[in-house]
Amino acid sequence: MRSSNVINSESSVQSLLGRERTSVPPKKVSSMVPVLAVLVLVLVGLAIFRMMAPQQSAAKTVQVVGAGQDIFPGSRITFHDLHYITIPESYYSEGMNAKTNLLVGRIARNFIGKGEPVLESNLFSGRDNLAQKVENHERAVTLKLDDYALVDHAIGSGDQVDVLVTTTLDGKKFTKTICQSVKVLFSMPREALHSSSLRGQEASHITLVVSPGQAELLAQAEETGKIKLSLRNRLATNQPLLSGVSESDLLPDRAKELSAAKLSANARVPATTSASTSTAIPAPPQMVPAFAGIPMPPIFASTGTQSVSGSAGTDVMAPVARTARWVVEIFSGNKRELYEVPEVSK
DSSP, X not given: OHHHHHHHHHHHHHHHHHHHTSOOOOOOOOTTHHHHHHHHHHHHHHHHHHHHSOOOOOOOEEEEEEESSOBOTTOBOOGGGEEEEEEEGGGOOTTOOSOGGXXXXXXXXXXXXXXXXXOGGGBOSXXXXXXXXXXXXXXXXXXXXXXXXXXXXXXXXXXXXXXXXXXXXXXXXXXXXXXXXXXEEEEOOGGGGGOTTOOTTGGGEEEEEEOHHHHHHHHHHHHHSEEEEEEEOTTOOOOTTOOOEEGGXXXXXXXXXXXXXXXXXXXXXXXXXXXXXXXXXXOOTTOOOSSTTOOXXXXXXXXSSOOOOOTTOOOOOOOOOTTOOOEEEEEETTEEEEEEOOOOOO
16 A cells, blocks of 8 residues: 555656646737837937037126115115125126125115115215205205106106296286206106105105205295196207296187277276265364364265365365264373364254
């Protein structure tokens, strides 16, 4: 029995070995291999192209001084108003500054928005007070005008303007140019109106450089009339024959002819006079003056709206009521006496 079991085990092992030695058919090559090969070649080609292409240099930048907040005309610059900003080197110009200590203490000429570079053209030279920027024969005057009078906020520092004033006389309006070629020292441009830190009153202010006589005219015009500015070219010449205009200058010739005809018709109508007359009443004899040589005041009675003088050529006086009396005060030292004229019966 034992030998038979051995034989069976050997036969089973051989059968297993025989199965392992059986040949397996080869697998088919996948269709994705060519696609992968193409992709590898493309990536290799791109890497070689990048290696061979010239390397572009990074854009160079510079650091300049800019506005850390909105800077308004006429304000003195402090460290709090400035900060450094980085700009491309191609944008750099000679008017820019690289250090803040060169700008602190100077006065701004124009409006500088937040984040903008601070240019030399936007500042007055030096750190002097504003009075040093005005010549000996000049005065700086600030006016508060309406928006429409400021040429739509298109006026800047250094511009020249003419000043026109409209006044009223006897219910009629007249306009005249009182100043020409006036230099603008400060003004709020339209860009400054969008600033959140700008107060409404400051937007309507403008500072002009004028002569002492022009300063008086502007002060009076601001109180009695309406001021309007007109922007002019810096090469324009003054006009000496500006005599001013009135309401009639705006009317056509036909309207002037009708007005003249109406005035001539009114002049031909005779004026009506009152038939009532007045007679002068002589002073009563009851009153005796305290001092000789003091004339008596004339007394007039009236029956209408007109009065006539007495025979002595006394000036006509206004009529008084019949019950009124004349009262005369006479002072002699510290003594006071009153004399009354009694009512005169007709």
